[in-house]
Amino acid sequence: MSNKSKPPLTLSQSQEDYLKAMYLLAGCGGIVHVRDVAEKLDVKKPSVVAAVKNLADKGLITHERYGSLSLTNKGKIIAAEVCERHRVLFEFFNKVLGVDKETAEKDACLVEHYISPDTKRRLFKFIEFVHRFPSEEKDPRWLDHFRSYMATGRTDICAGTKEKTV
Amino acid sequence: MSNKSKPPLTLSQSQEDYLKAMYLLAGCGGIVHVRDVAEKLDVKKPSVVAAVKNLADKGLITHERYGSLSLTNKGKIIAAEVCERHRVLFEFFNKVLGVDKETAEKDACLVEHYISPDTKRRLFKFIEFVHRFPSEEKDPRWLDHFRSYMATGRTDICAGTKEKTV
DNA sequence: ACTAAAAGTTAGATATGTCTAACAAATCAA
DNA sequence: TTGATTTGTTAGACATATCTAACTTTTAGT
Structure with missing residues (x-):
């Protein structure tokens, strides 16, 4: 041995x-x-x-x-793992945060080398979560709210539409 | 000139x-x-x-x-900018994704050098959004759902427990 | 099959960022 | 104040990762 x-x-x-x-x-x-x-x-x-x-x-x-x-x-x-990290980061930056594709790509290329397995796993789950709730068809409402918030900087979505009918 | x-x-x-x-x-x-x-x-x-x-x-x-x-x-x-990137990443990894503090810290230390200004800005907004909706007191419902999803891997929150009693 | 072009390799230079060992300056204690 | 300790610096080695220039091997065209 x-x-x-x-x-x-x-x-x-x-x-x-x-x-x-x-x-x-x-x-x-x-x-x-x-x-x-x-x-x-x-x-x-x-x-x-x-x-x-x-x-x-x-x-x-x-x-x-x-x-x-x-x-x-x-x-x-190992290469597949790197690609997976890349994909997950790109998706998060682009789809969730709304970063333009080119920047999301560049950021993912750099960041992919440094996130830990656990963080990657959770980010993966997060994206999965985003894609599944409330349905695979459309983004969850909170994400729409976030986009509004990004765009307007205003917090009046929740105030006005507090209990949403899903 | x-x-x-x-x-x-x-x-x-x-x-x-x-x-x-x-x-x-x-x-x-x-x-x-x-x-x-x-x-x-x-x-x-x-x-x-x-x-x-x-x-x-x-x-x-x-x-x-x-x-x-x-x-x-x-x-x-410049140093303050670096610290800000660090803080934002740490918050996201730890508070949103639920990565343990030590790992979140390590990841933030590495990743902070590589995210673009735009991605940082959006991540900042995202965290702000998380902290404000539905109120500053408690996490938004979707984040609870995400945590459940992380923990159980199940998608039955929306289906079964649609309106959750927190 | 021969030659020219393309592809691959080697050697050696440069830049960054680290180290150890040796030295110089500053500080502290008696 | 003087000698020891701590702190800061320099010089030089080493590792990584890149480059250019020169060389070798392979490939392709005729």
């Missing part, structure tokens, strides 16, 4: 970005090239090569010299 | 952390030492000295050799 406890495998923001880019570029079984990653992340190829070496050492991707890149199962799992 | 347009003055995460630490340590006119900052941020003194030089060059703090540190007005304004 090996007593070497594996290190917790934390990735830097940069490393998560590379992994996510490869994951998204790969799509369903597609082939990923250094070139594509460089383009997607707007960095030069040597930067990608360095990152690739890094992630390969961590067992998250495989790479044969002068060949193509692919994610290991472990890499896919 | 000088045609040198001033650069937009963006701070790195690290720089914001140093500025915030000094701001909080200074409190109301208190004196801040390199030592204190190092302790607060859990770094060594030479790291603080490097950061101090950096922030002083940007006109955010002043520092006389072997003496104490103080924030300029500009520095105070």
